[in-house]
Amino acid sequence: MKIAVDxxxxxxxxxxxxxxxxxxxxxxxxVTFQLFGKSDQIxxxxxxxxxxxxxxxxxxxxxxxxxVKAVRTKKQSSIVLAAxxxxxxxxxxxxxxxxxxxxxxxxxxxVGRIKGIDRPGLTTTLPVITGKDAGKFVMIDVGAxxxxxxxxxxxxxxxxxxxxxxxxxxxxxxxxxLNNGTEADKGDMAHRxxxxxxxxxxxxxxxxxxxxxxxxxxxADVVVTDGFTGNAVLKSIEGTALSMLKLIKGSIMAGxxxxxxxxxxxxxxFGDIANSMxxxxxxxxxxxxxxxxxxxxxxxxxxxxxxxxxxxIRDIIDSNMISDLNTYLTDHAEDLKQIKDSIKNSK
Amino acid sequence: MKIAVDxxxxxxxxxxxxxxxxxxxxxxxxVTFQLFGKSDQIxxxxxxxxxxxxxxxxxxxxxxxxxVKAVRTKKQSSIVLAAxxxxxxxxxxxxxxxxxxxxxxxxxxxVGRIKGIDRPGLTTTLPVITGKDAGKFVMIDVGAxxxxxxxxxxxxxxxxxxxxxxxxxxxxxxxxxLNNGTEADKGDMAHRxxxxxxxxxxxxxxxxxxxxxxxxxxxADVVVTDGFTGNAVLKSIEGTALSMLKLIKGSIMAGxxxxxxxxxxxxxxFGDIANSMxxxxxxxxxxxxxxxxxxxxxxxxxxxxxxxxxxxIRDIIDSNMISDLNTYLTDHAEDLKQIKDSIKNSK
Numbered sequence: 001m002k003i004a005v006d007x008x009x010x011x012x013x014x015x016x017x018x019x020x021x022x023x024x025x026x027x028x029x030x031v032t033f034q035l036f037g038k039s040d041q042i043x044x045x046x047x048x049x050x051x052x053x054x055x056x057x058x059x060x061x062x063x064x065x066x067x068v069k070a071v072r073t074k075k076q077s078s079i080v081l082a083a084x085x086x087x088x089x090x091x092x093x094x095x096x097x098x099x100x101x102x103x104x105x106x107x108x109x110x111v112g113r114i115k116g117i118d119r120p121g122l123t124t125t126l127p128v129i130t131g132k133d134a135g136k137f138v139m140i141d142v143g144a145x146x147x148x149x150x151x152x153x154x155x156x157x158x159x160x161x162x163x164x165x166x167x168x169x170x171x172x173x174x175x176x177x178l179n180n181g182t183e184a185d186k187g188d189m190a191h192r193x194x195x196x197x198x199x200x201x202x203x204x205x206x207x208x209x210x211x212x213x214x215x216x217x218x219x220a221d222v223v224v225t226d227g228f229t230g231n232a233v234l235k236s237i238e239g240t241a242l243s244m245l246k247l248i249k250g251s252i253m254a255g256x257x258x259x260x261x262x263x264x265x266x267x268x269x270f271g272d273i274a275n276s277m278x279x280x281x282x283x284x285x286x287x288x289x290x291x292x293x294x295x296x297x298x299x300x301x302x303x304x305x306x307x308x309x310x311x312x313i314r315d316i317i318d319s320n321m322i323s324d325l326n327t328y329l330t331d332h333a334e335d336l337k338q339i340k341d342s343i344k345n346s347k
Numbered sequence: 348m349k350i351a352v353d354x355x356x357x358x359x360x361x362x363x364x365x366x367x368x369x370x371x372x373x374x375x376x377x378v379t380f381q382l383f384g385k386s387d388q389i390x391x392x393x394x395x396x397x398x399x400x401x402x403x404x405x406x407x408x409x410x411x412x413x414x415v416k417a418v419r420t421k422k423q424s425s426i427v428l429a430a431x432x433x434x435x436x437x438x439x440x441x442x443x444x445x446x447x448x449x450x451x452x453x454x455x456x457x458v459g460r461i462k463g464i465d466r467p468g469l470t471t472t473l474p475v476i477t478g479k480d481a482g483k484f485v486m487i488d489v490g491a492x493x494x495x496x497x498x499x500x501x502x503x504x505x506x507x508x509x510x511x512x513x514x515x516x517x518x519x520x521x522x523x524x525l526n527n528g529t530e531a532d533k534g535d536m537a538h539r540x541x542x543x544x545x546x547x548x549x550x551x552x553x554x555x556x557x558x559x560x561x562x563x564x565x566x567a568d569v570v571v572t573d574g575f576t577g578n579a580v581l582k583s584i585e586g587t588a589l590s591m592l593k594l595i596k597g598s599i600m601a602g603x604x605x606x607x608x609x610x611x612x613x614x615x616x617f618g619d620i621a622n623s624m625x626x627x628x629x630x631x632x633x634x635x636x637x638x639x640x641x642x643x644x645x646x647x648x649x650x651x652x653x654x655x656x657x658x659x660i661r662d663i664i665d666s667n668m669i670s671d672l673n674t675y676l677t678d679h680a681e682d683l684k685q686i687k688d689s690i691k692n693s694k
Contacts, residue, residue, distance in 0.1 A: 129594050143527055146535040180490055180578040188493040188575060212579045213586035225579075228535055231527040232559045232576050236583035239560035244591050247476050255615060262612025268602060 001317050004082035004091035007037035008060045009098020010299045018045040020306025025051050028314055036078040057081045067101025083110035086292045093293035093313045097301045104144050107287040107294035116329035119145050120289030121156045125282035128218035138163055141227035142234045148226030150343050153194045159288040160222035166321035176210035176220030283312030348664050351429040351438035354384035355407045356445020357646045365392040367653025372398050375661055383425040404428045414448025430457035433639045440640035440660045444648045451491055454634040454641035463676035466492050467636030468503045472629035475565035485510055488574035489581045495573035497690050500541045504551055506635040507569035513666035523557035523567030630659030
C-alpha cells in the first residue's frame with residue numbers, strides 16, 4: 001500500500017514529518033510513501049529514501065490560510081498534490097499534520113465523498129480510562145461540520161460502526177448518541193429525531209443517549225454527535241485533563257520537601273496517567289465518509305506520533321472498512337433513501 | 348430577607364436540607380426561612396425553629412416525574428408551594444435540591460420571566476484552576492434550553508454580565524462566546540450572528556470566541572453558550588476531573604508500597620486538587636432571567652453544600668443584580684427591540 005504524505009504540515013515540518021515517516025517505513029515494510037513538499041528541505045532530513053518517493057510541491061498551505069480558498073487556489077501545494085495522488089489512485093491514503101480546515105476541504109473536494117454519505121465526519125479515538133472495560137471508543141463528528149443535520153448524525157453512526165468493527169475489531173459496536181440526558185426525549189428536536197432513527201435501525205446496536213460525563217467510563221464504542229458539540233466536548237476533555245495535570249504539578253512544587261518527595265515516589269503513577277490521557281497514541285483524527293482514508297494529527301506532533309498515525313492508516317486500509325461501508329451503502333441504498341425522505345417529510 | 352426552601356428535594360431530603368438550613372440560619376442571622384414539605388418529617392430533624400417556618404406541603408415532585416406536567420398537576424407539592432410564595436412576594440428567593448426540570452418549570456411558570464428576557468438560562472460558577480488569575484467564572488446556559496436561538500444567547504450575555512458584576516464583584520466582566528475556534532467566523536450561522544451582535548454592543552466587554560479547552564484557564568468571566576453545548580461541556584469537565592481522580596487513586600493502589608507511601612506524602616496536594624475542582628463550594632446553579640433568584644444544587648448535596656448555597660442566594664439578593672438587570676432592560680427596551688427585530692429580519 002502507498003500513503004501520500006503532506007511533508008510541509010505541522011509545527012515541526014518538514015523535519016519531524018520526515019523522521020516520523022522513516023520510523024514508519026522501518027516498522028511497516030509493506031508500506032511505501034510519497035512525500036509531497038519542498039524537495040530540498042525534505043532531502044535535508046531524509047536519511048534513507050528506501051520506499052520513500054519525494055515529490056516536489058512548490059506551494060505550502062499555511063496554518064492561517066482560509067481553508068477552502070487555499071485548496072482552490074494553491075494548486076501546487078503539498079496538501080492539494082497529496083490529495084490528488086489519492087484521487088487519481090496513485091496512493092491509498094492521505095496524511096497531514098497541517099491546516100485542519102484545508103485537510104477537510106481537500107478530503108471533501110479532491111478525494112471525494114462516498115456515494116450515500118452526505119457529509120463526511122471527523123472521528124477521534126479516545127481512551128476509556130475507568131471502568132472494567134478500559135479500552136477506547138470513537139467519537140464522530142468532532143468538528144468537520146458545525147451545521148449538522150439529523151441525516152448527518154444518522155450517517156455518522158453507520159460510519160462509526162464500520163470504524164469500530166473493522167479497525168478496532170469490536171464485534172457488535174455499541175452506538176451511543178451524545179445528549180444532555182439519557183432519557184429518549186432529551187435534547188433538541190434534532191437529537192430526538194436522531195434517537196428515534198437509530199433506535200428503529202436493526203443494523204445498529206444502539207444503546208441510547210449517553211452523557212458527556214460518562215464518556216471516559218466506556219458507555220459506548222461509538223459516540224455520535226453534531227460537529228459543534230463534539231468539538232466542544234473533545235476540547236473540554238483535553239483542557240480539563242491538561243489543567244489537572246498542571247494543577248497537580250503546581251501544587252506539588254508549592255508543597256515543600258515532603259510533597260516533592262512524595263511526587264518522586266509517584267513518578268510512575270503520573271506517567272501512567274499522562275499516558276492514559278494521551279490519545280495521540282491512537283493516531284490522528286480520521287475523516288470518514290470519503291473514498292480513501294484522510295487522516296490528520298495535531299500540528300504539534302513529533303516523529304513518534306506520526307509513526308503511530310501511519311500505523312493507524314495501515315490498519316484502516318487493511319481492515320477494508322471503506323469498501324465494507326461502501327457495500328453496505330450500495331446494498332441498502334433504497335432503505336437509506338427512504339430514511340432521507342422521511343426526515344425531509346417530517347419537517 | 349426570606350428564602351422559600353423545598354425541604355423534600357434531593358437524595359438526602361428532608362434530613363440534609365433541614366440540617367443545612369439550620370447551619371445557614373446560624374451563619375446568616377439576617378435571613379429567615381420557609382421550609383415547605385411534609386411537616387412531620389421536617390420537624391423530626393429540626394432542632395431549633397428560630398427564623399424557620401415549617402409549611403405543610405402534601406405532595407412531593409419525585410426525581411422521575413415529568414417536570415412540566417408535575418408542576419402543573421401537583422399543586423400542593425413543596426416545589427410549587429415554595430415557588431408560589433416567591434411569586435406572591437412572601438419570599439425573596441426559591442431554593443431546591445430536587446428535580447431540575449421541575450425547578451426550572453416552577454421558575455419559569457410560577458416565579459415568572461423578567462420582562463425583556465425571552466428565555467431564562469441556567470448559570471453555573473466554575474473554578475479557574477490554572478493561570479495567574481485563578482478564580483472563577485460563570486457559564487450560561489448549562490441546560491435550561493436545548494433549543495437555543497441567537498436572541499437567547501445574546502440575552503445570556505446581559506444576564507451573565509450582571510451576575511459577574513454584582514455577585515462576583517468583577518468590575519468590567521469579560522464576556523466570551525463558547526465556540527469551536529477563536530476566529531470571528533467560527534461555528535454555525537447562529538454562533539456567527541451572536542458573535543457579531545456581542546461585538547457590536549458597547550455595553551458588553553466582549554472578548555470574542557473562547558474554546559472549551561481554555562475555560563479552566565480563565566479566558567473570560569462569563570462564558571455564554573446554548574444550553575445543549577453548555578450542558579455537554581459542563582458534564583465533560585466534571586466527568587474528566589472525576590475520571591482522572593479515580594485513575595490517580597487506582598494507579599496508586601496498584602502501584603505497591605512506594606507508590607502508596609508517595610501518595611501519603613501528597614495527601615494535602617490531592618485534597619487541594621479535589622477542592623479546586625469542587626464547584627459546589629460556589630453554591631448551586633442559578634436560573635437567571637426570572638423575577639427572583641431560583642437556585643438548585645445537585646441532588647446529592649449534603650448540609651454544608653446547602654448552607655453554602657444559601658450564602659450564595661443571600662449574596663445574589665444583597666447584590667441587587669435582578670433589579671439592576673431590570674433597570675437596564677427597561678432603560679434599553681427600544682434598543683433591545685431593535686436587536687430582536689434585526690435577528691428576525693436576517694432570517
